[in-house]
Amino acid sequence: MPDNSNKFSVSNDSVGIPDWVNAAYFKRVLKRELREFRRILNLAIIPATPPGESYTSLLMRVVIDIELKDGFSQQRSYIVKTMLNDVHGNGGFVNTLNIFPKEKMMYDTIIPQLEELYEKMGLSVKFAPKCVWSEDLKGRICLVQEDLRTKKYKNISRLKGFDMEQMERVLEKLAEFHAASAVWRQKHGPFPEDFQRIYLPANYNKSKSYQARVQSYKAAMASWGLADHEQYVNRIPTADQFVQSYARCFNNNPQEFKVLNHGDFWSSNIMLSYTQSGEINQLRFVDFQLCKWGSPAQDLWELIICSAKHSIRIECFDSFIRIYHTHLVRCLKTLNFSERLPLLRDLHMSMIKYGFWGYFTTFTHLVFILLPVDTEASLVKLTQPGEEGDRFRAKVYTNPLYVRAVLSILPFLYRRGILDF
Structure with missing residues (x-):
């Protein structure tokens, strides 16, 4: 069954979910994270914070039903964090502060190295959710992280x-x-x-x-x-x-x-x-x-x-x-x-x-x-x-x-x- 026949939903369109946050985008993420991934069955995008709760980023919870190569299905949930558009009020100003490149560096490099310092001493110390995907596409930075709520x-x-x-x-x-x-x-x-x-x-x-x-x-x-x-x-x-x-x-x-x-x-x-x-x-x-x-x-x-x-x-x-x-x-x-x-x-x-x-x-x-x-x-x-x-x-x-x-x-x-x- 081709992916374009699958069911996809966006909750609360008023928060301005970007067009590029879609099944095609997450197909790349899932292929990289799961060797046994076959296809997306359903994808739902939900604002991760209520209106009036976030001022510097666009946060979304993306819940995906997937089919694996062995025929079994599984649900994955991610937190997607990306830059605000100017239409959100703060986007133009916030994006000049260079805070997204800094956060990308933290998740990609520095936090893993901080955790590794303890690992070398035989201690398991974690500071942040796992970042499964990060990219900087012509200045538009996006981070895809594990959804900590699924781990209680x-x-x-x-x-x-x-x-x-x-x-x-x-x-x-x-x-x-x-x-x-x-x-x-x-x-x-x-x-x-x-x-x-x-x-x-x-x-x-x-x-x-x-x-x-x-x-x-x-x-x-x-x-x-x-x-x-x-x-x-x-x-x-x-x-x-x-x-x-x-x-x-x-x-x-x-x-x-x-x-x-x-x-x-x-x-x-x-x-x-x-x-x-x-x-x-x-x-x-x-x-x-x-x-x-x-x-x-x-x-x-x-x-x-x-x-x-x-x-x-x-x-x-x-x-x-x-x-x-x-x-x-x-x-x-x-x-x-x-x-x-x-x-x-x-x-x-x-x-x-x-x-x-x-x-x-x-x-x-x-x-x-x-x-x-x-x-x-x-x-x-x-x-x-x-x-x-x-x-x-x-x-x-x-x-x-x-x-x-x-x-x-x-x-x-x-x-x-x-x-x-």
Whole structure:
């Protein structure tokens, strides 16, 4: 039976599934992955994230019924990740950031090499889903990965955050990733330039979008119920302070312990599997578009601020750093790291030195993370000046979940001197 008589379906055409994501495309993928592949019986394309949940990529779940050469049939499920079109609102801007070539390199080369470091020590450590196909066709990059959901991996609710047991496991996994990256650099030299580049536009200090966000933020702060809220309003950084603080988070001090940060390290990019008795089994990270060489403080701040459960975020902050540090040192020793091992106090000092990440992630990422699913949510609306932008910002900055979070985060940052811009 020829393939063109088979049944194929696309769910929710409004998300703009590209024409080239079709049976012919997956025929090539399956032939490469499965020697016994004969033909596709049925193919369904489903958006992998609800509208309003993804801002930099087009994510699809592709479920395929296939027939094998022995006559048996089988179902395969993949996650397809590709670049947004300009019509999706962010595509034109996002694609200029060069994040897709970086992620392709992570899946093709760097992650397998990080995992191999542990393998050589007799340990099985995996960081990411298997990438079964990647290509760069005239600048259009596509990644086809195993679907972790078929192996019982899932995300927690981003609105609730990780509990203490989950945080401990995530911090240990992060330490394994960071340790391997530090050893990778010793073996291979500096990471490519893309991993050290800063992505702030040069004219940020003249940006109307930043001014609009700050104006809306300060207006919202008056309604939060912060004790002496004016002292916090006065500490919101100007555009110049914001840019300078961001730039200071990246330096070339050779004495400082540095790692490859995941760069977008929050709960939706961390998947967990569980044993039958409900205990955490394995973890995998996804979305390696924003990896950056720098202080581990970046990933730690983002994880704790954006994804620790509200009741433990601040209360257990220092405990989180100790958990991470203990496992980091253990992994560095296992992998024969030859430089000075970072001390716990070094790590605490770097959390203050690079405390801007704590403010940055509160001001930017946390706003979206604590927003219940909103089909109208977009980076464009958050940053555009004018009435429509003002309405959207007023909505997200006064969202009760966000307000509850900042009522404990901002005083914490203030007490540590992090808001002294």
